[in-house]
Amino acid sequence: MPEGHSVHRIARQFAANFVGHTVAVSSPQGRFAADASRIDGRTMVSSKAVGKQMFLEFDNGLWLRVHLGIYGAWDFAGDITVDPTIASANGRMGQTNQRGTDPAEERIEDEAGENSLHSIGAPRRTRLRMAESEKLEAEITVFPPEPVGQVRVRLLTDRAVADLRGPTACEVLDPAEVDAVIAKLGPDPLVDDHAEAEERFVSIVRRKPTPIALLLMDQSVVSGIGNVYRAELLFRARQNPHTPGKLVPEDTVRELWRDWVHLLAIGVETGQMMTMDDLDEESYRKAMAKREDRHWVYKREGLPCRVCGTHILIEELGGRKLYWCPKDQA
Secondary structure (H helix, E strand, C coil), X not given: CCCHHHHHHHHHHHHHHXXXXXXXXXXXXXXXXXXXXXHCCEEEEEEEEEXXXXXEEECCCCEEEEECCCCCEEEEEEEECCCHHHCCCCCCCXXXXXXXXXXXXXXXXXXXXXXXXXXXXXXXXXXXXXXXXXXXXXXXXXXXXXXXXXXXXXXXXCCEEEEEECCCEEEEECHHHHHHHHHCCCCCCCCCCHHHHHHHHHHHHCCCCCEHHHHCCCCCCCCCCCHHHHHHHHHHCCCCCCCEHHHCCHHHHHHHHHHHHHHHHHHHHHCCCCCCCCCCHHHHHHHHHCHHHCCCCCCCECCECCCCCCEEEEEEECCEEEEECCCCCC
């Protein structure tokens, strides 16, 4: 399932390529035809993400809400312009600021396609998939291309098209309904006031008997954290995942929130869930190119901990795989 950084990147892709344009909305699959007709031919006026959910606003006051879930993905095609805020003129975010501030610096591609937006600011007629893994596919020769697979909804302008397949949720809502959905979500560092969001997160966690590992995955507690970030945040805080939230020291809870702010910013900027800081140049290049070289514990079960050498454990918790070090997180 895409984590928060991916959904924010997708929302920014819509902001760069669809906002301000008249959009033809259809449902090639047919299952979304009725709702598609409610926003067909309208102008998209805004695009935003809150955690794992995205909201596209149209000039008739209606919103398209999408939750990709486990199987959902967007395919973009056409003259795609990468959102310049994804790669700012100030260089890469977080720990990567150490590595220089030249916006033309060589971009390191992930071998599995986790990041693929490599032609910063340069429109190209191409097809681009955005989900948990983003893969840049072959350039297209006909626009718009024929839908591929079971496309729930197609958004088409005169120069770009976005096809959605396999979402958990896809619906048209009015403003009150959007507000009701967002009200049920926990704070998102890229949406909410930082001070208020931190206090809200700390307050919720500190009164819950639920294990902290489950609380971090609860979207009503904090928005956007999935299995990868959950495991990495807990290791970076050296926090036992089974400790009830109310027993986690307040300083640690605040550290978890502030580290989520830090890692989410890096994820949006680079397209990768980079969770290791202060790497030398060779290690950084390896980590950006290969996922197993940029995480502390995620999917490293049975391998020695990078800090203490103890074998990383894996277990089922709340129906999801949990990775952790039994010594450093004792």
